[in-house]
Amino acid sequence: MNTMSLTASVAHSSWRSYWLEAKFEFLRLLRTPMFAVPTLLFPTLFYVLFGVLLGGRKGGAGAAEYLLATYGVFGVMGAALFGFGVSVAIERENGYLVLKRVLPMPRGAYLLAKMAMAMLFAAIISTLLAVIAATLAGVSLAPAQWALLLVVDVIGALPFCAMGLYVGSLVSGNGAPAVVNIAYLPMAFLSGLWMPLQVLPPVFTKLAPVWPSWHLGQLALKVVGRDAGAPVLTHLAVLAGITVALFLLSRRRLAR
Structure with missing residues (x-):
């Protein structure tokens, strides 16, 4: 009986450590204006400008749905890359x-806390965009579509957590913001997150599958019925492979 009580106490203490580490990591970044403000506001402000004001005039509900999916991915990338990298x-x-x-x-509480932080920020961003889309942009989706879009955004943070972790294991603290921006902004543009790739030269469409952001964007666009038609399993396999590979490489570097 004493052994069982001790085991239960240790398990409770372990879970409490995970919970507290994740909680304080989230609060720390939420109280850091240089991270929280752009991470939460940029995707929503861009969506209001391009999805509601400009998109509503030019593309109607179609443009608003497309940008709802892609700006969600854009926001998720930022939270994960900067939160980790x-x-x-x-x-x-x-x-x-x-x-x-x-x-x-x-062991692992540090990384799991940062992953939970990124996923929670992703959920907040996705929810904010959904509220704006439903109230201001006239987007009407089935309840299952709203829920699935949230799931795609939250789980989709993981490949970019791995990417950010790998960047953080390679570069200095002063160099990390520049390196993350060099990866973040071009990757978002080249993946069609700001505008459909069809409006760009054909070479950009051919190169798009190179970027993990394109695969996550396609999963989000599939939810609203506006993807390019590639199989879901292809996107999932690419994102899972990138996640596992970069986490393993990062672990090797950080263990030195």
Whole structure:
């Protein structure tokens, strides 16, 4: 009986450590204006401008639906890349990761907390865009579509968490924001997240499958019926492969 009680106590303490680490990581970044403000506001402001004001005049509900899906992916990328890439680089450089290793906390709690943070920010961004789309842009989707779009955005943060983690394991704290921006903004543009690739030269459409953001964007667009028609399993396989590969590479580097 004592052994069972001890095991239960240890399990409870372990789960509490995971919960507290995730909670305080989220609160830390939420209270960091340089991260929280652009992460939450940029996708929503861009959607209001291009999806509601301009999109409503030129493309109607079709443009609003397209940009709802793609700006959700754009917002998810930002939360994951900056939440991981910049913070991990700074914390690694300042010796914070070494401190975490010697603390009596479960292994993996640090990374799981950052993943939970990115996914929670992704959920907030997706919800804000959905509210704007339904109230201001006239987007009407079935309840299952709204829910599935939220799931795509939240789970879709994981490949970019892995990408951000790998960047954070490579570069310095001062260099991380520049490197993340170099990856983030061109990748969003070249994946058709700001405008359909059909309006660009054909070479951009041919190169689009190279980018993980294109695959996540296609999954989101499939929910609203505006994707390019590639199989769902192809997109999932590419995103899962990128996630696993980059997490393993990052783990190897951070373990040195």
